[in-house]
Amino acid sequence: MKKIVVAGGGHGGIGVASLLASRGYDVTVYERRAENKMGYDWTDIFAPGAFAHIEMPMPDQSLYSYKENMTFYGPSFHTGIRQNIPKDKLEIKMERRDIYAHIIKCAKKNGAKFVFECDVSGPIVLGNRVVGIHTARGDVYADLVIDACGMDSPVKNGLPSVCGVNPDTGKNNQFYVYRAFYNRASEEDVADKYKVCLFAERKLGIGWVATEDSCTDLLIGRFEPFDLEEAERTANYYRKTNPSLGTELQRGGQFVKIPVRQPLSKLVCDGYAAIGDAAYMTVPIIGSGIANSFKAAGMLCETIENDVQGAYSADTLWGYQVRYYRALGAGFAMLACVKEALTVFTPDELDFLFDSGVLTSSDLSIDADTTDLLKIFKGNNLQSVKTKVFSVVKDKALLKKIMAVSKKIAAVTSVCAAMPKKYAAGPVEKWVRSYEKVINMRLV
């Protein structure tokens, strides 16, 4: 029987382990944390339909609630634009530890094996084929290694260049985040329970203040690392306009990173496939990655099943990349351009987009199922498009930046469409070079 190892217990890795085990494959997940320490001490938001992609039932209803619509603010807090996602389309909010407990239980039931508290230090490579992983408990050989070790995966980072998988995350492509839950300091009713602030204090970054019944959830995100002192100073800044945000830390209080970029240019090589944050599968403008990792797990499982000889070569695994890019990846590559635009807009320009009516509630009604730009702008009628165009053309500097982003989006769209449908080393390498060249085009 073919042996498959999953390096790291990322969401997509556990999802694909479960799917494969249910189909009779011998699959083992090697995870650094203890089983009861999986995940983080916080809640996540994702589409409830996500579990269906890994053929798992919904968790017990007592374990999740529905998220609030968010209200977005520009740097000066002049204008709040509230999302308008209908109730039946809202995502669910669930403790990350409960998500992990649920998917691990289902995966085990399907026959997936787990080795917890086992650090993976890198790939074992023979020639240009990945044949296993080095772990703290010894080397493990396998016919296929699925990399679900997250953004800084030592498996991905240890691949020799001959494998063609580029592990460089790149500048402005990771979001440094401080997330903490404080006591709810005021009982006053809060109109906007979930405030998302772009460039607060005119600093490049995003933050949120989400008022819950008994606590207030604070997230501070920047494109550069920062320390606890800066996090506390920023929390005090938010406290001035958010009386619900108390000073008593109840839980969380960690620094973490989220990838916010286009998907990996090459997800597979001989004996290897990347999934989840290891392959940068988050929605680049909001950092949601759980549902996408589950979707990718379904695609990877099907590709593996189609490889009836069990070659698990770049050739037979390429179908996974093609399916992923067609369904999600190409759209995320476009959204990565929009995220990049945020890094070149000035706070004044961003304020203008909020205050002048260019951005509307429908543009900001994005969720984890927002996979491309068309979904974002679908709510715009001719009149609102005219308003946007007339507002923007008045500001030459802003118009120039928007034109540059549009040009880049067009180039990214066409390079994604040109991805080879069938694997051949030369054309794939050529495509990877063109994709990375377009992605690296500077906006200003």
Ligand SMILES: Cc1cc2nc3c(=O)[nH]c(=O)nc-3n(C[C@H](O)[C@H](O)[C@H](O)COP(=O)(O)OP(=O)(O)OC[C@H]3O[C@@H](n4cnc5c(N)ncnc54)[C@H](O)[C@@H]3O)c2cc1C
């Ligand atoms: C603050 C924050 C909030 C987020 N909120 C949301 C949200 O609301 N909704 C949403 O959809 N997404 C959210 N995300 C993103 C989401 O966490 C990821 O996109 C998603 O979990 C997919 O990543 P992953 O599971 O592949 O990787 P990770 O979450 O990084 O998991 C990797 C796993 O591999 C293990 N591992 C790492 N290195 C090793 C090693 N060397 N050896 C063995 N094991 C190893 C880790 O312990 C971990 O279990 C958030 C992320 C952050 C940081």
